[in-house]
Amino acid sequence: MQFQQLQYFVAVAETRHFTRAAELVHVAQPSLSQQIKALERELGADLFQRARGNITLTDAGEALLPLARRILADTETARYEVQELAQLRSGRVRLGATPSLCTGLLPDVLRAFHDRYPGIRLLIEEGGSHDLVRELARGALDLALVVLPLPTPSPALTTVDLLREDLVVVSSPESPKPGHGRRTVRIADLEGERLVMFRHGYDLRELTVAACRSAGFEPDFAVEGGEMDAVLGFVRAGLGMAVVPRMVAARSGRGLRVTPLARPGLHRVIALAHRSDVAPPRAARELQRMLLER
16 A cells, blocks of 8 residues: 555545546656555555546445545655754744634733744644544544533543633623622523523533523523624623633623632633544644744
8 A cells, every 4th residue: 555545545535536536646647547446455445436427435444534535634644854954944843722812811822932933834724622532543634622521532632721711701791790790700690691602512601501501500602603793792782691711701701890700610621632543743842832932
């Protein structure tokens, strides 16, 4: 089995078209087809069902695809690792993080990292913890900042607790104060209040909804489905209240009233995750060190 064959296989699997795949990998279409057939002979199974204008994966192809993607991703990571120059003058870091962490935690850390290592490219992917864990597992990310507990615990990942972050309630200064004007607000005080809620798959959505149900009520959504910036904008406009991380509220507090939650409150644990079977590249390890020492 050759690396080039896996590259051709993934291109066909993603485009579902031999000619477009050949253009994607810059090879003549007959050569690509020959290499795919050679790979099938070696594996002893057809990888594609071929019909005019319709290319689909066989069961064998479906089984090979995630493995091939991971091999290609690991090979690319190895290439970057070897190409890094002394004192981290070049390279890249592929970091995944939830949108709230991109807003609250990362800007200062990434600025410090960039000031120290200006030749390192920073590639940031935003997503929920579930999506980031999947991207880590297939080798598309070097590191990820995720919210614990993970939606699907994976023995293939190593996680290190980074911080415990309190959540607060944000509202428009022009709207009535939550909790009848008290300095802190209980989750139970949100019953009957109109909430601005994040989209499905957002860690903060699941945490807030679960807390409301534990307090004995179903939350009432004024608006739902937004990302962090949209949620904060809707709150500023007076559409409702939202439960957000304290760091986000502190950084984006302009035009927002911030009310702490009464004890025991709500919090989330942020962890730094990477694959257990592959050491992160050198540049990623340095970013990891800066995050842990922040």
